[in-house]
Amino acid sequence: MTSSELKRKHLQAFPDSHFFDYKAMRFFGDTMANYGVLSYDEKTWMLYRKRPVKFGERSSHFFDKETFKEVFPKVDQGGQQ
Secondary structure, eight states: OOHHHHHHHHHHHOTTOOTTOHHHHHHTTOOGGGEEEEEEETTEEEEEESSOOGGGOOOOEEEETTTOOEEOOOOOTTSOO
16 A cells, blocks of 8 residues: 555545545655555554654654544553554
8 A cells, every 4th residue: 555545545434534635744744655554453544654743743644444434543651452
């Protein structure tokens, strides 16, 4: 899975989503080339930034592997899944 494939599948499933909106990404100084995708667990893709953008933003986002909906995996207080 590449970041472009994830974007395409997410927008097919959720055409009104603004997650990958060009203007929003531009506001943060981000581009699709700055994203990578890893398999976080058996049900989730992790979209991560390769380098920080404006305001030091470097957070990752998670997407369900079947529905491509953005999800928020449960983590304990130590940051572990």
